[in-house]
Amino acid sequence: MTRLLVVEDHPVMSEAIAAGLRREGMAVDVARDGHAALEHLTVTRYDVVVLDRDLPGVHGDEICRRIVAGGSGSRVLMLTASGTVQDRVEGLDLGADDYLSKPFNFAELAARVRALNRRPAVVLAPVLDNGDLHVDPNRRVALRAGRRLDLGPKEFAVLAYLLANAGRVVPAEELLDRIWDEATDPFTTTVKTTIGRLRAKLGEPPAVHTVREAGYRIGEP
Numbered sequence: 001m002t003r004l005l006v007v008e009d010h011p012v013m014s015e016a017i018a019a020g021l022r023r024e025g026m027a028v029d030v031a032r033d034g035h036a037a038l039e040h041l042t043v044t045r046y047d048v049v050v051l052d053r054d055l056p057g058v059h060g061d062e063i064c065r066r067i068v069a070g071g072s073g074s075r076v077l078m079l080t081a082s083g084t085v086q087d088r089v090e091g092l093d094l095g096a097d098d099y100l101s102k103p104f105n106f107a108e109l110a111a112r113v114r115a116l117n118r119r120p121a122v123v124l125a126p127v128l129d130n131g132d133l134h135v136d137p138n139r140r141v142a143l144r145a146g147r148r149l150d151l152g153p154k155e156f157a158v159l160a161y162l163l164a165n166a167g168r169v170v171p172a173e174e175l176l177d178r179i180w181d182e183a184t185d186p187f188t189t190t191v192k193t194t195i196g197r198l199r200a201k202l203g204e205p206p207a208v209h210t211v212r213e214a215g216y217r218i219g220e221p
Contacts, residue, residue, distance in 0.1 A: 001157030001179050002026040002117050003044065007037040007063065008052045008079065017050060020106050021113065025153040027181040034058025041067065046074045048116050050109070051096070053080040061094055068095030075116035079104075128163035130219050133207060135160050144202055154179060155198045158191075162208065162218040171215035 004021060008014035009032050018028040029044065031037040034057035041049075041063075049067060053060035060078065067074050078096040092099060097119070098112050128135040132145040137160050142149040151159065157179045162170060172191040176184060184190065195216060199208055209217045 001153055002047050002113075003181070004028045004048045004050060004113065005031060005037065005040050005044070005046045005074075006050045007031045007034075007055065007060070008050070009033055009054075009056055010052075017106070017109065021110065022181075024110055024114075026113075027179065029181050034060070034063055037063050038066065041070075041072075041074075045072050048075045048077060048113050050077045050079065050113065053078055061090075064094045064096055075119065077109075077112055077116060128160060128166075130163055130166045131207070133159075133163060133202075133218070135163050144207070149201055151198070151201060154194050155201065158194055158198055159202075159208075162216060166219040167217070169211045169215045169217045174215070 002025075004026050006014055006017050006021070006028055008017065008030075011032065014030050014032060018030050021028045029040055029046075031040050034055045036057075037049075037051075037055070038058060040046075049063075051060050051063060055063070064076050064078065067076055075098075076096045077098045077100060078094075079100055079102060081102045097116055100109060100112060126137075128137070134143040135141070135156075140156065142151055142156055142159060158175060161175065161178060175191050176188075180190065195208060195210075199206065202208065207218060211217055
């Protein structure tokens with residue numbers, strides 16, 4: 001599951017970008033000034049940061065510098081109202097991975113985000129195996145006993161996360177935090193519903209176990 005941070009001080013634009021990217025199957029958080037962006041970046045590792053250059057609080061240039069210096073591997077797509085060649089050069093020199101001038105077409109923004117997310121990070125996610133389950137996060141392939149599973153984005157992300165934590169009980173709250181985004185109602189049953197769909201697609205014998213009042217687990221403790 002692609003995790004994004006949209007940093008844009010214009011409320012209508014930030015919500016429109018976030019809503020559109022969520023429809024693309026991504027988990028999106030929103031920050032409307034530089035200080036809020038840094039708070040988000042402190043607690044969450046994002047795959048892509050869509051970053052407005054001209055921000056109140058802390059300028060977008062400084063945020064970009066800190067992302068690069070922090071070594072998180074987050075890709076930066078910088079947005080700006082100025083489309084001059086010099087501005088693009090400055091943004092890329094700061095460490096931004098891509099640059100998009102306002103106004104822009106949403107389809108182009110979404111395509112650029114997808115392209116950035118496809119770029120391999122310094123360390124690729126490992127292939128995950130447990131029993132007859134096999135998940136390759138980089139190729140987005142999930143198999144059980146050699147049979148390819150037709151999983152939705154959230155189902156795939158839940159399975160991969162549980163496999164990465166095999167043997168440990170993962171609370172529903174942790175899954176909600178890592179796979180969904182801050183716009184999700186914390187009291188929702190979406191985790192339980194997604195687990196139910198995943199179990200149905202995994203088939204028998206059961207692979208995902210419920211630990212009462214604790215969470216979910218794959219494999220033996």
